[in-house]
Amino acid sequence: MAENVSEKKIILIVDDTEINRGILKEMFIQDYDVLEAENGRRALEIIAAKKDKLAAVLLDIIMPEMDGFRLLDELSKHKIPSRIPILMITSDTSADAERKSYEKGATDVIHKPFDAFVVSNKVKKAVELFESKTELEKKVADQTRVLKKQFLVLKKQEERLRETNSRIIDTICTIVEFRNLESGYHLKRIKGFVQILANVAMRNYPEYGLTPHKIEVITNASAMHDIGKITVPDSILLKPGRLNADEFDIMKSHTTRGCEIVKMLADLQDKEYLEISYDICRHHHEKYDGKGYPDGLKGEEISIAAQLTSLADVYDALVSDRVYKSAFSPAKAYEMIKNGESGIFSTKMLACFDIARPDMEAMVARTKAEENANIAAGGSGQMSN
Numbered sequence: 001m002a003e004n005v006s007e008k009k010i011i012l013i014v015d016d017t018e019i020n021r022g023i024l025k026e027m028f029i030q031d032y033d034v035l036e037a038e039n040g041r042r043a044l045e046i047i048a049a050k051k052d053k054l055a056a057v058l059l060d061i062i063m064p065e066m067d068g069f070r071l072l073d074e075l076s077k078h079k080i081p082s083r084i085p086i087l088m089i090t091s092d093t094s095a096d097a098e099r100k101s102y103e104k105g106a107t108d109v110i111h112k113p114f115d116a117f118v119v120s121n122k123v124k125k126a127v128e129l130f131e132s133k134t135e136l137e138k139k140v141a142d143q144t145r146v147l148k149k150q151f152l153v154l155k156k157q158e159e160r161l162r163e164t165n166s167r168i169i170d171t172i173c174t175i176v177e178f179r180n181l182e183s184g185y186h187l188k189r190i191k192g193f194v195q196i197l198a199n200v201a202m203r204n205y206p207e208y209g210l211t212p213h214k215i216e217v218i219t220n221a222s223a224m225h226d227i228g229k230i231t232v233p234d235s236i237l238l239k240p241g242r243l244n245a246d247e248f249d250i251m252k253s254h255t256t257r258g259c260e261i262v263k264m265l266a267d268l269q270d271k272e273y274l275e276i277s278y279d280i281c282r283h284h285h286e287k288y289d290g291k292g293y294p295d296g297l298k299g300e301e302i303s304i305a306a307q308l309t310s311l312a313d314v315y316d317a318l319v320s321d322r323v324y325k326s327a328f329s330p331a332k333a334y335e336m337i338k339n340g341e342s343g344i345f346s347t348k349m350l351a352c353f354d355i356a357r358p359d360m361e362a363m364v365a366r367t368k369a370e371e372n373a374n375i376a377a378g379g380s381g382q383m384s385n
Helices: 018-028 040-050 068-077 095-103 116-179 185-204 212-224 227-231 245-252 254-264 271-283 304-319 330-338 347-376
Strands: 010-014 033-037 054-060 086-090 108-111
Touching: 010 018, 010 040, 018 033, 018 116, 033 040, 040 054, 040 068, 054 068, 054 116, 068 086, 068 095, 086 095, 086 116, 095 108, 108 116, 116 212, 185 212, 185 304, 185 347, 212 271, 212 304, 227 254, 245 254, 254 271, 271 304, 304 330, 304 347, 330 347
Parallel strands: 010 033, 010 054, 054 086, 086 108
Antiparallel strands: none
8 A cells, every 4th residue: 555645845946047957956856846947937927826835935036037036026025935935046145135135035045156055954944944933823823713712702701790790789779779769760860961971071072081981981880979878877868858967977978988888899890990980989079169078179180970970960869859859840950050059060061061951851851751650550660670
């Protein structure tokens, strides 16, 4: 039974002198199939047909019709020298000839008259180098495909985990609102108002550095704004009348206590989300004139996330029924905010409010209609999951 012999790689010798081709062919005939071309144009045809099997090309510089440098230029257009070693053949031993060869993409230079040992070693090393490079590139490509697949799996797992964690946090925040006798629509409106205002701010005030990603994070984090109210006693949280000074101090503590709770939830969300949640919890009652709490921040010391959540929270408080008041109409709420009756906001925030007003009023109407329909159907006014 005949023994299987692997197909030999090909070496192409391009030289217009037949005797030179013969000498070079004898050096490689035992290890390679050797093809010959007497000029550059014929070499182009062979390379186009055999490029996947070529181990190396030995290319004479001085030839009729198309010399070696012109052929090398043509091959470079198709990035052949990066895939197949090209060794230039020349009798010119000057540094300029070698430099020009390397600049045009040649792997090495072979000088005439030929030294069989030197030529064989140069070709052997060039072939081995390119084979190693090809094998390495293949391994890298294979590993990249595996890593990309693993990355996509991990990304999907991360997205599912983030969604689960977000639902957990939203549930915790909703429980706080239930205790505060708020409907689940309060959080829905807060997040909706923040998103609407943030998109207006992104379009009109690039100095805030808002992006779609950052808006998404701020919108989700805004649900955490009142989580600290879970620590406020019912006697204060649900008091229908005005709070006295001591009671108000306890109520104000929901900002700092909320920050403590955010820290406890550190394992449920990523660093960016937690930092913005912390900031919103602590600073959503700060006012632009410095008369807010707990830190008395003033002006642009207040982050854009806290400013957006503050305006959204005030607006929703005005258009909603609370234990201490009935809901104002959206028009009246707009007027009160613009007049500074509910605290001072920046001129930029108020300009965003002007632009966002129709969308915010539409959200109020839509969520209240849903809430009323839910109550009429026998629900409690809370949103179903």
